[in-house]
Amino acid sequence: MPGAGRGGESHPSRFRATIPKPKGSRTLKQTGSRIEIRFLKQIVGQQKIKTMYIFLDIDGVLLKLVKADAPVPEIDLDEDFMKFDENCLTLFENVVHKYAHSQIVISSSWREIWTFETIQSLFSKKIAKKILGVTPRCSLPIKYLRHQEVLDYLKQYYCDAPWVAIDDKAAHYPPDAPVIVTNPYTGFDNKAAEKLDYFLAHGKLGTGLNRRI
Numbered sequence: 480m481p482g483a484g485r486g487g488e489s490h491p492s493r494f495r496a497t498i499p500k501p502k503g504s505r506t507l508k509q510t511g512s513r514i515e516i517r518f519l520k521q522i523v524g525q526q527k528i529k530t531m532y533i534f535l536d537i538d539g540v541l542l543k544l545v546k547a548d549a550p551v552p553e554i555d556l557d558e559d560f561m562k563f564d565e566n567c568l569t570l571f572e573n574v575v576h577k578y579a580h581s582q583i584v585i586s587s588s589w590r591e592i593w594t595f596e597t598i599q600s601l602f603s604k605k606i607a608k609k610i611l612g613v614t615p616r617c618s619l620p621i622k623y624l625r626h627q628e629v630l631d632y633l634k635q636y637y638c639d640a641p642w643v644a645i646d647d648k649a650a651h652y653p654p655d656a657p658v659i660v661t662n663p664y665t666g667f668d669n670k671a672a673e674k675l676d677y678f679l680a681h682g683k684l685g686t687g688l689n690r691r692i
Contacts, residue, residue, distance in 0.1 A: 530580050531679055532642035534629050537587035539647025539663030541567045563601055567666040572606045574672050578679040585613040625651035641682040657684050
């Protein structure tokens with residue numbers, strides 16, 4: 480143990496030197512070799528970062544929709560059939576990678592078609608390991624079905640942490656839900672990246688920003 484001497488005795492002077500001085504206090508009061516618990520709690524509390532969850536849609540987010548009157552781009556079915564938009568994916572991954580406490584759950588309807596492993600393989604390895612799973616399916620006839628599925632996931636895994644959904648349909652969530660709503664024809668763009676970055680840094684969406692992009 481750092482600062483321990485012979486016979487297990489601690490050295491207050493050595494141990495004290497490793498503890499930063501809390502703001503607003505002149506000295507670290509000690510009783511024998513024990514530093515006051517309230518100071519330790521303050522120091523540890525400053526170091527804790529809570530996990531934050533991202534509930535991720537895919538169509539209209541990482542895969543742009545094509546307008547009906549737009550020319551259909553040529554695609555290679557072998558190469559492009561299961562592939563996200565490169566710009567959207569890069570922007571999303573760059574933000575998520577900055578924050579070690581970020582975790583991803585797939586809320587997209589893709590989870591009903593493709594296996595979890597298939598979806599996970601479409602992301603880079605550094606981001607794929609952050610994908611925990613998918614939201615459970617809810618068969619209840621309710622208005623905000625996807626929102627309910629998010630709540631069911633949080634309840635199922637006893638998650639009590641800040642979360643945000645990224646979706647191209649605002650109607651999937653109630654007005655007061657923490658959602659970044661993308662334009663389905665532009666997908667996850669710079670504005671969406673800015674909002675996600677703010678959320679992961681502060682644990683909430685910016686009050687001065689409209690949630691729809």
